[in-house]
Amino acid sequence: MQAERQLSAAALADPTAYRTRLANQRQITDASFEGLQGLPDSAPADIVAH
Structure with missing residues (x-):
């Protein structure tokens, strides 16, 4: 995300x-985020609730 x-x-x-480098990095960031969404119980309930 920092990149x-x-x-x-x-x-x-x-x-x-x-433009091209930013588009490529956004694809990488999106793919990383999708991977995090698939983790079960990856965050405490009080964080997920907000």
Whole structure:
């Protein structure tokens, strides 16, 4: 997620130079997030409830 944030900031400064790299990083971030969603009981109940 940190890499995506850095690329998002860079893309604001120079969209053409970072558009492809940002799109690729977003795919990686999305895939990582999907993997986390599949973990059973991966967070305490009080965190999941919020």
